[in-house]
Amino acid sequence: MTACLRLFSAFCLAALLAACASSPSSSLGELPRTPDASIEQLLERADSSKSAAEAASLRLSAADMAYQQKDLPRAARILEQVSLDALKPAQQVFASTLAAELAMNRNQPKAALKALQHPSLQRLGELPEAQQVRTYTVHSAALEADGQQLAAVEQRVLLAPLLSGQAADANQNTIWALVAALPAEQLQPAANPVVSGWTSLALALKRAGTLEQQQAAIDAWRKQNPDHPAAVKLPEPLAKLKELTSEPLTKIALLLPQEGPLANVARALRDGFMAAHLQAQQSGQPTPDIQVYDSSKITSLDDFYRQAQAAGAQMVVGPLEKPLVKQLAAMAQLPLPTLAMNYADAGQKAPPQLFQFGLAAEDEAREVSRRARADGLVRAVAMVPSGEWGDRVLAAFRQDWESNGGTLLAAERIAQPVALAQQIADLLKLRQSEGRAKSLQETVGGDVAAQPSRRQDSDFLFLAATPQQAQQIKPTLNFQYAGDLPVYATSNLYSASGDVNQYNDMNGIRFCETPWLLDSNNPLRQQVVQQWPQAAGSLGRLYAMGVDAYGLAPRLGQLKALPDSRIEGLSGSLSINQSQRIERQLPWAEFASGQVKRLPDTPR
Incomplete structure (x- = not known):
């Protein structure tokens, strides 16, 4: 009998503890459930309900159902009838999230952020993970669209532990894209140590110059941050960067016209290219051999590539002539990576080995x-x-x-x-x-x-x-x-x-x-102008392009693997777009x- 009483007492105590534990959730309320009814039926039930809270909840379910069915105008109209004051915090979070999603579909990030400022969002961590994922996702998207990249990163860092598989990988790649696009001065330590880890990784990559230095920077960062999510599994662009061959570029075929209407332009490009080569040699850097070919004498691009490969070239810089660039763009594959010094027609599909660079207006x-x-x-x-x-x-x-x-x-x-x-x-x-x-x-x-x-x-x-x-x-x-x-x-x-x-x-x-014409104190510019005084005038843009072509040649794989990275050149701040065209800021x-x-x- 005594044992039974003890068991009964223990049961009552457990029930009492369970009741106490459930009291916060009762104040929090429940999220709208997926109803087994149509939008029309939900709205009819809401109209006939004698409870304001129940009516608001039914309309909220109907608004979300319209949103899931992509009927965005109807979802917005129904949501406007829902009074947040009639909802409990869980439903307020749900309604605020839905309002933000609808605002983002209208391309109104500021309206989305305003919706997400509701006090109920402070209790987001108490809600089921699915709702947290939904709210963090729209919040980060709104911040990114509003130009608040670092704040968007913070939201995605909060989202990360809730994801797995491909969704987790995609979120991590997005975090990296956001931090990699930030200027160095914004990559400061943050209150969240995971965010600080991301910013320090991006800063380390920006400070590294060559591909080899970037690979070393990644290794050093991983040793310092072994438990960081990016150290456990590198974002896809950094994993690709690590896979890039570290074989040095030892020979370049420089393909430019020496005769014809573009000969003077080509001469400035070539002199800038060779000036950068000489400066690299003087500073003790390993430099490739340069073999110059005359594109004005070429009768067959296939023959040229065979000749360049036989001579040991690993890369081609050039040609300058637009008809030749268009011919290259029309090929399915190129025998060697090629940095053309002009652009094919806009929209013309090009082989993966072709990169295009020019002073595009x-x-x-x-x-x-x-x-x-x-x-x-x-x-x-x-x-x-x-x-x-x-x-x-x-x-x-x-x-x-x-x-x-x-x-x-x-x-x-x-x-x-x-x-x-x-x-x-x-x-x-x-x-x-x-x-x-x-x-x-x-x-x-x-x-x-x-x-x-x-x-x-x-x-x-x-x-x-x-x-x-x-x-x-x-x-x-x-x-x-x-x-x-x-x-x-x-x-x-x-x-x-x-x-x-x-x-x-x-x-x-x-x-x-161009930085070339606005910064007369650049040492390389000063050397070039002393040798070729015309480089101080408007022709200087071509010399700058030649200098930058030399800097781009060994780093094309790096730019391709890290599409948000930039090279600070003398013709502009250089990046690569999806068509493998170099763009200048x-x-x-x-x-x-x-x-x-x-x-x-x-x-x-």
């Missing part, structure tokens, strides 16, 4: 878009030259600008000086202003003091022009009462001539330019009082 158009966006501008007007080049530049600017939320209000093709004033007046709707003043005079009678004014809905002018054209355009803007309109330009208007009068005519214009300067004033770099 489209890069600069996208750079203008990026800078203006960073400066908080939204509405643009544009002036570009007539012809195919101007069409390409305008198309590149328009695509990048509008895809990132900007508006292009109008565009003009630059005409001869006699028509320039009229074009600018049309672009800025100056004649409409004059017409309003005339109409007012007729209405009130007599003279009305009215100064013509430009359209006020434009934030800036995107300009692609020669120095001579820009010299006429900026004073005309001033004359046309539009001197206050910011002008953002490509490098074409910068002659690097030092002509103070020319620069004065362009005062206030901001433009992107450029520093900025402004004409001020007849001088060129360097501006802070655009945030990345």
